[in-house]
Amino acid sequence: MEPMIQVRELVRDYKITRKREGVTGGLIDLVRPRKEILRAVDKVSFDIEPGELVGYIGANGAGKSTTIKMLTGILTPTSGEVLVGGLIPWKNRLQYTRNIGAVFGQRTQLWWDLAVVESFLLLKKIYEVDDATYQKQMGIFNELLAIGDFLHQPVRKLSLGQRMRCDLAAALLHQPRVLFLDEPTIGLDVVAKDNVRRFLKDIRENQGVTIILTTHDLGDIEQLCKRIIIIDQGVVHFDGLLADLRRRTGHRVRLTVELREKHSSVDLAKVTEGMPVAWEEGDGLLHTAEFNRSEASGAEVIKRLVNACKVSDLNLAEPPIEEVVAQIYREGGSSNQ
Numbered sequence: 441m442e443p444m445i446q447v448r449e450l451v452r453d454y455k456i457t458r459k460r461e462g463v464t465g466g467l468i469d470l471v472r473p474r475k476e477i478l479r480a481v482d483k484v485s486f487d488i489e490p491g492e493l494v495g496y497i498g499a500n501g502a503g504k505s506t507t508i509k510m511l512t513g514i515l516t517p518t519s520g521e522v523l524v525g526g527l528i529p530w531k532n533r534l535q536y537t538r539n540i541g542a543v544f545g546q547r548t549q550l551w552w553d554l555a556v557v558e559s560f561l562l563l564k565k566i567y568e569v570d571d572a573t574y575q576k577q578m579g580i581f582n583e584l585l586a587i588g589d590f591l592h593q594p595v596r597k598l599s600l601g602q603r604m605r606c607d608l609a610a611a612l613l614h615q616p617r618v619l620f621l622d623e624p625t626i627g628l629d630v631v632a633k634d635n636v637r638r639f640l641k642d643i644r645e646n647q648g649v650t651i652i653l654t655t656h657d658l659g660d661i662e663q664l665c666k667r668i669i670i671i672d673q674g675v676v677h678f679d680g681l682l683a684d685l686r687r688r689t690g691h692r693v694r695l696t697v698e699l700r701e702k703h704s705s706v707d708l709a710k711v712t713e714g715m716p717v718a719w720e721e722g723d724g725l726l727h728t729a730e731f732n733r734s735e736a737s738g739a740e741v742i743k744r745l746v747n748a749c750k751v752s753d754l755n756l757a758e759p760p761i762e763e764v765v766a767q768i769y770r771e772g773g774s775s776n777q
Contacts, residue, residue, distance in 0.1 A: 442526075443487035444618060444650045445511070450520035452481040452506050480506040482674035483520070490617075493644050493651040495665035495682075497658070499769065503674040504654045505622060511652070512542050512620050525617055538567060541611030545623035548603055549610055550595045556606050557591040560613060567614035574613070581609040584639045601632030608639060612649070619643075621653045625660055637663050658765065670768050678768055686764055694757050695729045695741065700750040703727075711748045712741055725752075 458474045460466065481503045488494050498504045509515040511522060513529030513536055522529055527536045543549075550559040564574050582588040585605040590598060598606065604624060611619060621640075625633045641664065643649045653660060661668055661682070668685065670678040678685060695717075697708075702724035709719050717731040731741065738756055745751055 441490065444490040444525060445488040446523040447484060447486050448521040450481055450484040450507065450510060450522060451479065451518045452510060452515065453518040454478045454480055480674055484671065484676055486669055486676065486679055488650060488652065490650055491644060491648040492667065493653065493665055495661040495668040496652050496654045497661060497668060497765065498671040502671045504671050508620055508622050508652065508654060512540065538614065539616055540618045540620065541616040542620040543607050543611050543624050545626045548595065548607055550606060552596050553594055555592045555594055559595065559610065563610055563613050569614050573615065577613055577615065584642055585609060585635065601628050604628060604632065604636060608636065612643065618650045621651060623655055625655065625657050640664055670765065672769055686758060692730060692732050693738065696755045697727050697745055697751060698753040699725050700752050703749060711744050715741060717741060
């Protein structure tokens with residue numbers, strides 16, 4: 441089976457003007473402006489299979505939004521190749537837009553002063569969606585996103601969470617094969633985020649929609665994506681499974697222990713003496729330690745603690761995904777490592 445999305449050596453350059461300092465510099469810029477090339481995306485390559493949900497993440501200015509704009513056909517690349525469902529986004533625009541959906545964070549595709557349902561009916565006509573498909577899709581959206589209660593409200597009166605649910609429905613009304621999401625949960629509260637995440641899981645599993653998700657909320661990544669691509673300064677530094685990313689950054693774990701009787705971190709260090717376990721200063725009853733499971737057995741650490749102290753509770757956890765991704769940024773590296 442051919443990949444749904446094929447990206448090869450994708451490059452996007454911008455011409456920028458570097459301003460000189462001072463009045464004299466400003467006068468020189470009027471006559472002889474100083475032009476430079478800024479490379480936002482640098483030879484990015486990857487494949488995404490049909491029905492796959494991939495997290496595409498990076499810091500601000502890393503190049504992820506520029507990549508998405510090229511994949512949706514908004515931008516034309518400086519060089520490189522992109523095929524999405526066998527189509528070149530910036531060349532086959534009319535046919536291509538019928539096969540994709542897109543949601544760009546704070547920017548709505550709904551008409552601001554119209555009732556939500558009027559926007560949906562307009563999109564129905566634009567995409568030539570037949571009545572049966574429209575009713576079927578609206579039923580799915582109402583069941584999974586609960587949009588029925590505010591279909592007749594103007595878009596401008598919706599909360600951010602309500603509008604995001606409607607934007608997701610609008611992007612999928614014409615049953616696209618591919619969905620591009622750029623910060624779909626930005627600014628949403630916990631309940632609204634959960635609604636969006638459950639919906640995305642469902643359409644991927646039941647409708648086979650291929651999804652690329654860019655987000656700064658790594659909770660989205662942990663709950664939705666098995667595979668992630670990390671881009672920094674326009675270059676892909678990691679492309680693989682989230683589990684492999686954790687293994688690449690080591691087997692470091694964090695142990696939290698709650699005691700019934702007070703002990704100092706020095707006391708606990710003596711309990712685990714001879715093992716590379718780093719204890720943080722605790723409050724006497726609650727302590728935290730970090731160690732690498734390839735160097736120290738978690739079971740042995742816990743066994744020593746239970747035998748030496750009166751333990752009320754224990755928790756052994758991997759570091760937050762934010763820490764793992766931050767380590768990738770610090771280390772850099774090459775694609776697919």
